[in-house]
Amino acid sequence: MVVALALCSVPVVVTVTLLARQPRASASPTPVEVHSPRPGDPESMTQLWLREQIMAVLTQQAGALLRGDERGFLAAAEPKSAAVGVLRRQFRSLRALKVAAWQPKITDLPARVGTEWRVPVTFGHCFVESGCDPGPVRIETRWVEGSGVPRLVAVQPSPSVQDGPRPWEVSDLVVAVGKRTVVATTAANKSKLAAVLAEAERAAEVADRYAVDGTPPHYYEIFYAGQAEWKRWYGGDRPEWTAGYAVPVGGGHYDVVLNGKDLHSTVLDDLLRHEMTHASSLPGSGSRTGENWWLVEGVADLAAAGGRPVGRYESLPDVQRLVAGGWNGPLTKAEPGAGAADWQVSAAYGVGYLAVRHLVDRFGEQALLAFFKAVIHERKSPEQASTEVFGEPWQALHDDCVSYVRSAAS
Incomplete structure (x- = not known):
């Protein structure tokens, strides 16, 4: 199992109220007013303005995703660009997974690359339950801007070995949802879906007992990988002997991935109990x-x-x-x-x-x-x-x- 742990130190901040009068200039610095670029403006103004416009497009796109509006979701893309096909696949996979939260966030300024703009976007997302702590995934995007409206031309899979690409980023998924589990795979393995879901539902009852913090996952997310997907999802590159793994994906969530190669039905129940117990027992951050x-x-x-x-x-x-x-x-x-x-x-x-x-x-x-x-x-x-x-x-x-x-x- 490949996992990572981020250790954060929390500084103690002491707030002191000063009674002496402070100079007005240092007390409240003038905020930068973001406006559409004008002749003579520095490049940074264009970047700030463009970031706001991209966020507006992504916010509209998020709303379309959550209400099931595929046309509205695809409207973020430049027509006939590579982004259209990628977004169409992601929309259908995310909807099948019952996406319940989708929160875009941009912290970097867009960088000019020729006639395009490149900027990473972090999407906080949840499946099935809207009230969960969203798990983040960072995706590289490229945009063109015309008439004041930016449009996506490319969406690149998340690059981290642990984070991506996530299955829904790069694969057309078929999904089955139970009371405690969500199981997804590709069309080539659709016939396995019902059996995996049934075993996963039974395994959840066992895995719940090992939630040492007293809070088992509301839903276990399980991805059944064919040979090609196993080599690609979450960076691939697992030891040859790996039959499955549980990977932390942020927000206290784990994804369980099963290696479909040589995975006989006689060992499926044991493997699911094993990996789902990792998801229930380990710290949320890995x-x-x-x-x-x-x-x-x-x-x-x-x-x-x-x-x-x-x-x-x-x-x-x-x-x-x-x-x-x-x-x-x-x-x-x-x-x-x-x-x-x-x-x-x-x-x-x-x-x-x-x-x-x-x-x-x-x-x-x-x-x-x-x-x-x-x-x-x-x-x-x-x-x-x-x-x-x-x-x-x-x-x-x-x-x-x-x-x-x-x-x-x-």
């Missing part, structure tokens, strides 16, 4: 796993196992192979590398699952989730979290977990 990879993946595999006994855990033979090769910990080194063999990946997940399962067997699931919250959400050290939650030093518990993994695989 989490750097690193040394805690075993804990993050162990909790997700605990959910994926669906209450099956340890003896029926599918990766147990691979853990046995790992232990037979001399594995003796530590848990902090469990994460497999990008080039790991399939059995090594399976064994690594098995180590996480067995360690987490042992903590549940000893202390109960609620204590395990409290430990998870302290380490992953509150970023406490395992040593501190173990003392606070389990009442025992972590090193002794860690060694006990390693011993359990070895014994379970013997």
Whole structure:
């Protein structure tokens, strides 16, 4: 799972009321009056004015999207430009996903590129529920301006590996919406939609239990990727062994992406429980796993196992192979590398699952989730979290977990 965490420091601002009279000029600087460009105006005035005009076009476009007015949505584009086809596809995919909020924002000034203007636009958006915290996506746009009205000529997919391109940016989507899940794919995989939705609805009931902050997602968003989409959506470039991932997309939301290649129906339920548990259990901004990879993946595999006994855990033979090769910990080194063999990946997940399962067997699931919250959400050290939650030093518990993994695989 590829995730990122933005750490923000919040400065303390102290406001002091000054009783002494201050010079009028410094107390209230004169605002810049934005007007349509006149001969002799600096380039910056054209940029400021154009930004206002583009925002007006985007605001009208947002209203058209939310009320289902395709013609009004496409009116933002220059006729016969490349933007028309892109916007038409995005409109239909966004409407199918039940877009409920669409909030354009421009912070940069448009930059002149030949006869066009280039400016990135951030769209805060929600699907299904209008009251959610909008997740942002940053999209590059190019415009031409004639008779005082800017028109879109190009819309480029969001470039970030984590952020984009989002499926609705680059693919024609077919969508099914349930009570707790939204499942989308392309027309080539439309026949899979009903089965994935049914399994996702069942998986949501399990994943909800692992929302350690007490607020499971109102809706889980799941994208089923064919081979071409898997290589493109969200930047592609996942390790060869990846069957799915959950990616934070802002606003506290996660998108779950399934690799349709070799995804048999017999493992679909486990994979959905695993990835949707990431979406419910991880901090909204994502989490750097690193040394805690075993804990993050162990909790997700605990959910994926669906209450099956340890003896029926599918990766147990691979853990046995790992232990037979001399594995003796530590848990902090469990994460497999990008080039790991399939059995090594399976064994690594098995180590996480067995360690987490042992903590549940000893202390109960609620204590395990409290430990998870302290380490992953509150970023406490395992040593501190173990003392606070389990009442025992972590090193002794860690060694006990390693011993359990070895014994379970013997």
